[in-house]
Amino acid sequence: MAWDRNDMARRAAKEMEDGFYVNLGIGIPTLVANYIDDDIDVTLQSENGMLGMGPFPFEDEVDPDLINAGKQTITELRRTSYFSSADSFGMIRGGHIDLSILGAMEVAENGDLANWMIPGKMVKGMGGAMDLVAGVKRVVVVMDHTSKSGAPKLLHECSLPLTGKGVVDMVITNLGVFEIAEGGGMKLTELADDVSVDDVKSSTEANFEVAV
Amino acid sequence: MAWDRNDMARRAAKEMEDGFYVNLGIGIPTLVANYIDDDIDVTLQSENGMLGMGPFPFEDEVDPDLINAGKQTITELRRTSYFSSADSFGMIRGGHIDLSILGAMEVAENGDLANWMIPGKMVKGMGGAMDLVAGVKRVVVVMDHTSKSGAPKLLHECSLPLTGKGVVDMVITNLGVFEIAEGGGMKLTELADDVSVDDVKSSTEANFEVAV
Amino acid sequence: MKKIFNDAKSALEGVVFDGMTVMSGGFGLCGIPENLIAALRDTGVKDLTVISNNAGVDDFGLGLLLQTRQIKKMISSYVGENKEFERQYLSGELELEFNPQGTLAERCRAGGAGIPGFFTKTGVGTLIAEGKEHKEFDGETYIMETGLVADLSIVKAWKGDEQGNLIFRKTARNFNPMMASAGKVTIAEVEEIVPLGSLDPDNIHTPGIFVQRIIKGEHEKRIEQRTVRERENA
Amino acid sequence: MKKIFNDAKSALEGVVFDGMTVMSGGFGLCGIPENLIAALRDTGVKDLTVISNNAGVDDFGLGLLLQTRQIKKMISSYVGENKEFERQYLSGELELEFNPQGTLAERCRAGGAGIPGFFTKTGVGTLIAEGKEHKEFDGETYIMETGLVADLSIVKAWKGDEQGNLIFRKTARNFNPMMASAGKVTIAEVEEIVPLGSLDPDNIHTPGIFVQRIIKGEHEKRIEQRTVRERENA
Numbered sequence: 038m039a040w041d042r043n044d045m046a047r048r049a050a051k052e053m054e055d056g057f058y059v060n061l062g063i064g065i066p067t068l069v070a071n072y073i074d075d076d077i078d079v080t081l082q083s084e085n086g087m088l089g090m091g092p093f094p095f096e097d098e099v100d101p102d103l104i105n106a107g108k109q110t111i112t113e114l115r116r117t118s119y120f121s122s123a124d125s126f127g128m129i130r131g132g133h134i135d136l137s138i139l140g141a142m143e144v145a146e147n148g149d150l151a152n153w154m155i156p157g158k159m160v161k162g163m164g165g166a167m168d169l170v171a172g173v174k175r176v177v178v179v180m181d182h183t184s185k186s187g188a189p190k191l192l193h194e195c196s197l198p199l200t201g202k203g204v205v206d207m208v209i210t211n212l213g214v215f216e217i218a219e220g221g222g223m224k225l226t227e228l229a230d231d232v233s234v235d236d237v238k239s240s241t242e243a244n245f246e247v248a249v
Numbered sequence: 250m251a252w253d254r255n256d257m258a259r260r261a262a263k264e265m266e267d268g269f270y271v272n273l274g275i276g277i278p279t280l281v282a283n284y285i286d287d288d289i290d291v292t293l294q295s296e297n298g299m300l301g302m303g304p305f306p307f308e309d310e311v312d313p314d315l316i317n318a319g320k321q322t323i324t325e326l327r328r329t330s331y332f333s334s335a336d337s338f339g340m341i342r343g344g345h346i347d348l349s350i351l352g353a354m355e356v357a358e359n360g361d362l363a364n365w366m367i368p369g370k371m372v373k374g375m376g377g378a379m380d381l382v383a384g385v386k387r388v389v390v391v392m393d394h395t396s397k398s399g400a401p402k403l404l405h406e407c408s409l410p411l412t413g414k415g416v417v418d419m420v421i422t423n424l425g426v427f428e429i430a431e432g433g434g435m436k437l438t439e440l441a442d443d444v445s446v447d448d449v450k451s452s453t454e455a456n457f458e459v460a461v
Numbered sequence: 462m463k464k465i466f467n468d469a470k471s472a473l474e475g476v477v478f479d480g481m482t483v484m485s486g487g488f489g490l491c492g493i494p495e496n497l498i499a500a501l502r503d504t505g506v507k508d509l510t511v512i513s514n515n516a517g518v519d520d521f522g523l524g525l526l527l528q529t530r531q532i533k534k535m536i537s538s539y540v541g542e543n544k545e546f547e548r549q550y551l552s553g554e555l556e557l558e559f560n561p562q563g564t565l566a567e568r569c570r571a572g573g574a575g576i577p578g579f580f581t582k583t584g585v586g587t588l589i590a591e592g593k594e595h596k597e598f599d600g601e602t603y604i605m606e607t608g609l610v611a612d613l614s615i616v617k618a619w620k621g622d623e624q625g626n627l628i629f630r631k632t633a634r635n636f637n638p639m640m641a642s643a644g645k646v647t648i649a650e651v652e653e654i655v656p657l658g659s660l661d662p663d664n665i666h667t668p669g670i671f672v673q674r675i676i677k678g679e680h681e682k683r684i685e686q687r688t689v690r691e692r693e694n695a
Numbered sequence: 696m697k698k699i700f701n702d703a704k705s706a707l708e709g710v711v712f713d714g715m716t717v718m719s720g721g722f723g724l725c726g727i728p729e730n731l732i733a734a735l736r737d738t739g740v741k742d743l744t745v746i747s748n749n750a751g752v753d754d755f756g757l758g759l760l761l762q763t764r765q766i767k768k769m770i771s772s773y774v775g776e777n778k779e780f781e782r783q784y785l786s787g788e789l790e791l792e793f794n795p796q797g798t799l800a801e802r803c804r805a806g807g808a809g810i811p812g813f814f815t816k817t818g819v820g821t822l823i824a825e826g827k828e829h830k831e832f833d834g835e836t837y838i839m840e841t842g843l844v845a846d847l848s849i850v851k852a853w854k855g856d857e858q859g860n861l862i863f864r865k866t867a868r869n870f871n872p873m874m875a876s877a878g879k880v881t882i883a884e885v886e887e888i889v890p891l892g893s894l895d896p897d898n899i900h901t902p903g904i905f906v907q908r909i910i911k912g913e914h915e916k917r918i919e920q921r922t923v924r925e926r927e928n929a
Contacts (some may be wrong), residue, residue, distance in 0.1 A: 040648070042723045057681050058904050073578065078860070078902070080879045080903075083636050084562065084563075085488045085489075086488075086635050087631075087632050088904055089858075090595060090894075090900045092690060093688045093690045095689060095691075095692055096688070096689050096691075099684070099687060100631065101490075101491065101634060101682035101683070101684045102491060102492065102619075102631040102633040102682070103631045103632055104488075104491050104684075104686070105632075106488075108488075108685040108686045108687065110684060110686065110687055110688050112898055116856075116891060116892075116894030116903065117492055117896040118894075118896050118899035118902040118903070119631050119632060119637065119896050119897050119899075120634065120899075120902060121566070121634050121637070121638045121639060121666075122488070122514070122563075122565075122566035122571040122635045122639065123566040123567055123569070123639045125563075125566070126562065126563025126566050126808075127567075127804075127807060127808030127876065128573070128807070128876075128902075128904060128905075129563055129809075130563055130581060130583060130808055130809030130810070131807050131808045131809035131876065132581070132804075132809060132903050133876075133905065134904075147562070149586075154588075159547050159550070161539055161541035161564075162537060162538050162540055162559050163538060163561055164538050164539040164562050165561065165562035167560075167561035167564075167583050167587065167589065168561050168563030168564065168583045171581075171582045171583045171584070172563070172582070172583065172809055174542070197526060197800045198587065198588050199587045199588075200587065201584060201585075201587065202585060202587070203586075246670060249920055267462045268462025271669050289821060290462050292624070292669070292670070295672075296796065296797075297725075297866050297869050298866050298868055299724045299865075299866050300622075300668045300669070300670055300724075301662075301876060304923075304924060305922045305923055305924045306723070306923055307923060307924060307926055308911050308923050309706040311917050312865065313724075313725065313867075313916035313917070314853075314866060314916070315865045315866055316723065316725050316728065316866055316920070317734065317866075320722075320724075320725070321920040321922040322920065322922050322923065324863070325662055325924075327657045327658030328622075328624045328626065328658075328669065329628055329662040330660075330662050330665035330668040330669070331662050331665075331866060331868055332665075332668060332868065333800070333868050333869065333870070333872045333900075334722070334796065334797075334799075334800035334869045334870045334873065335800040335801055335803070335804040335842050335872070335873045336796025337797075337800070338574075338796065338798075339570075339573060339574030339575070339640075339642065339801075340574075340668075340671075341575075341797055341815060342575030342576070342797055342801075342815060342816070343572075343575035343642065344575060345573075345642075345671065346670075353734075361820075367781075371781050371784070371785065372793070373773055373774055373775035374771060374772050374773035374774050374775065374793050375772060375793060375796070376772050376773040376795075377772070377795065377796035378795075379795035379797075379798075379817050379818050380796060380797030383815075383816045383818070383819065384816070384817065391844060393727065404524050410732060410821065410822050411820055411821045411822075413821065414819065414820030415820075416717075434919045444749040447731070452920040515731065567808075569812070571813070573817070574801075576801070576813050576814060576815060577814050577832035577833070577835075577837055578813065578830070578832060579712060579805070579810050579813040579814070580811050580812045580813070581809065581810060582809070598811035598812060598841070599811070601811075603812070607832070628897070629897070631896075631897065637759065661898070662865075663864060663865065663868075663898070664895070665861070665897035
């Protein structure tokens with residue numbers, strides 16, 4: 038049985054280490070916050086200008102001046118600091134964020150990532166994604182293994198315009214976990230429950246080594 | 250009778266306008282603060298990270314965390330703000346300071362300025378002078394007309410290493426006031442009391458037009 | 462030099478012209494200069510180039526200026542929340558330049574700080590890098606981005622004083638400080654104008670040197686995504 | 696992840712090596728990391744490249760590291776107040792690289808923000824521009840300067856918390872925030888370690904992400920130029 042959204046988020050949470058500063062993208066990555074080990078101290082960054090992002094507010098705590106990069110209302114913690122967008126992306130570009138977990142449309146076996154535009158469709162923009170994948174020390178993608186139509190999303194080469202070249206370090210899908218070496222080279226390192234290597238192979242275009 | 254230090258400072262203070270943000274250098278320029286017209290609102294910047302510099306403190310107000318760029322103890326005002334050196338020079342480089350008044354060793358008729366090093370002597374460094382002359386909208390030099398040995402300081406070309414090229418807009422000396430046009434061209438526009446054009450000419454190497 | 466103006470309309474007098482470039486602070490609908498945007502619309506100014514991280518929603522924020530077709534071009538990082546935007550863009554009525562969010566923030570900061578160009582690795586190997594100067598530093602490739610300045614910057618702050626000193630509140634800070642620094646003229650709207658000396662000088666986010674005019678506004682502060690959790694029953 | 700260390704000596708353990716580059720905050724003697732400088736001397740580390748706006752005085756601040764000849768090279772904007780510095784420099788024992796003060800500040804900020812190079816007009820046409828890339832923007836000439844990073848940054852703040860969040864006081868802020876951001880390891884010494892949550896999140900000058908270790912120091916805060924005025928008699 039393949040992993041569901043929460044399983045994937047739970048697996049992604051294991052990439053966090055004590056003392057990490059982490060940026061979580063929109064969608065499944067947001068769920069990762071629910072699975073952070075209580076024994077480790079992790080600080081969440083929101084690229085619109087906040088370190089130390091807390092949970093969603095109770096109804097009577099909602100503050101229009103306090104949102105995350107997904108424009109959702111959130112709360113602050115005792116450790117929280119606020120800063121400008123320039124300072125926020127200084128942190129990101131300068132390599133101070135340890136881990137970025139984000140979604141993707143396509144990932145190539147060399148670590149190329151596409152997650153911002155589909156030619157011919159309305160393009161909403163890359164937001165902070167290009168800065169995050171270029172600047173953050175380690176980039177973990179969490180996504181479904183195939184598109185809704187069943188087409189593979191782990192490819193030899195991305196067909197969509199790139200968000201970053203050779204930037205992805207790990208991909209977590211509903212079928213398993215892949216590591217991508219610096220300079221390219223994809224390796225299947227974990228399988229979801231009751232998923233076989235053949236199951237993975239049949240829905241993957243990218244070449245990958247098997248090391249489960 | 251030529252101007253003294255206070256006369257020169259008084260004359261320099263006339264370059265200030267209501268609403269100006271001004272950076273004053275060390276030496277005579279510091280005295281200019283004493284002559285700012287009460288009817289205009291001027292804010293002094295200190296490049297070590299302060300807008301709204303107040304006067305020297307009373308003995309019981311001295312604060313080691315509150316100094317100007319000359320490392321002198323000073324005070325704050327109700328309008329004061331503090332910021333980092335990067336933000337301070339962002340203001341300077343970005344052209345937000347209206348006027349810089351500073352001393353000089355040599356000024357050339359094209360506006361070149363030398364005020365930071367004498368080859369063969371111990372060089373202390375340029376501090377913020379190069380940033381100020383490059384970034385501030387209007388640069389006024391206040392200096393003695395000649396060196397202690399009587400050598401002219403207003404020259405065809407500076408002999409000393411430059412602080413900035415073509416950056417000086419006005420020179421106030423003990424003998425009078427010179428304007429330097431954008432792109433070069435020096436013009437004597439005022440004479441100190443009882444100083445003649447010939448007095449000025451005899452102690453000036455630079456070519457200058459007379460418009461007194 | 463009086464910086465306090467009575468309202469957004471009077472604050473815009475004499476500084477607005479067709480074809481001008483305007484920076485508008487805010488992220489999503491958070492920390493946007495609501496009053497100044499509405500007043501800018503009312504001036505009837507045309508052919509604006511607007512630099513703003515987002516483009517508002519249909520009936521609020523910069524969406525107001527899109528409805529009246531006063532914007533010729535947007536420089537933004539994300540514009541997803543606006544149907545009228547989409548329509549004008551797809552029909553070719555509106556030009557659009559996408560910048561990565563961090564690059565956009567840094568371009569504004571650079572413009573205000575007198576830095577005409579800087580290098581970043583953001584966007585290397587993507588469409589964003591096309592036509593831009595590439596340069597290696599320590600074996601890694603970077604692209605050059607340029608500083609941005611605006612004829613007019615409109616920003617929203619929490620509190621301000623008569624000298625134009627501003628403080629922002631929580632994540633409503635976002636693009637406002639850099640944009641304030643990069644406007645040839647900067648107008649700030651604040652929730653409260655406080656007496657001179659009541660802001661802590663150690664904690665002024667935007668020093669008054671960057672602010673030429675300031676008004677007290679009325680702020681609806683609309684929320685785009687109201688996400689809440691429920692209290693567990695005691 | 697415990698950031699609070701007992702003292703300067705223990706905070707330096709494991710992060711010091713010969714030939715390393717150290718950024719040291721402060722302007723003159725204002726806001727310098729007194730305790731960490733003294734402890735760095737006591738480690739006996741050699742051949743340091745020190746990036747600091749000034750070089751202390753003979754018996755205080757970075758002067759301590761000059762007396763023991765632990766500094767090989769200084770990158771500074773102004774070094775006038777130190778006889779030992781002058782002696783070592785004139786005898787060729789000490790290398791010195793002068794940077795304009797604003798360029799130095801921006802180089803540190805750029806290093807911390809992942810910007811390997813930027814353009815400035817500061818120094819164009821002077822000795823500082825020699826050997827540097829020149830480029831025109833809008834008809835004006837600029838030179839390229841590079842970002843700086845350090846193996847270790849030592850900074851002085853007013854207050855800090857266990858997460859490494861820092862606030863500075865008055866003009867003691869100066870170079871400290873940028874240098875904190877540009878150290879591979881950054882150690883902060885503060886006058887007071889305050890409980891988590893007691894710093895206003897809107898007014899944290901250096902977020903804890905930039906600070907790996909923090910200590911409470913004892914600060915002499917020596918004054919270089921005590922200038923006072925006299926009260927007129929009532």
